[in-house]
Amino acid sequence: MILLITLAVLLWAIQAETELRDREIVQVVGACPQCTALVELNWLVCPHCRTRLSDSCKRCQHSKMINYRHCPHCGHDGGEQS
Numbered sequence: 001m002i003l004l005i006t007l008a009v010l011l012w013a014i015q016a017e018t019e020l021r022d023r024e025i026v027q028v029v030g031a032c033p034q035c036t037a038l039v040e041l042n043w044l045v046c047p048h049c050r051t052r053l054s055d056s057c058k059r060c061q062h063s064k065m066i067n068y069r070h071c072p073h074c075g076h077d078g079g080e081q082s
């Protein structure tokens, strides 16, 4: 009986880990703002419609998704500097 419970807990742990991994994969995939095709966050250009996906931050020069409001590296507002 204890063996059965251990097995059940083990299976649950594996399942929870798999779910976590799936969520991580979703986080590194975004949608193209132009054609809504799935694109990876580190891609510079959409391979479907060639829309630019990434831009470089004006403050830290890291590349960021063009539809991000703030730079994920330094928090800089992506808008034009006034």
Ligand SMILES: [Zn+2]
Binding pocket: 032, 033, 034, 035, 036, 037, 046, 047, 048, 049, 050, 051
């Ligand atoms: Zn596209």
Ligand SMILES: [Zn+2]
Binding pocket: 057, 058, 059, 060, 061, 062, 071, 072, 073, 074, 075, 076
């Ligand atoms: Zn930045």
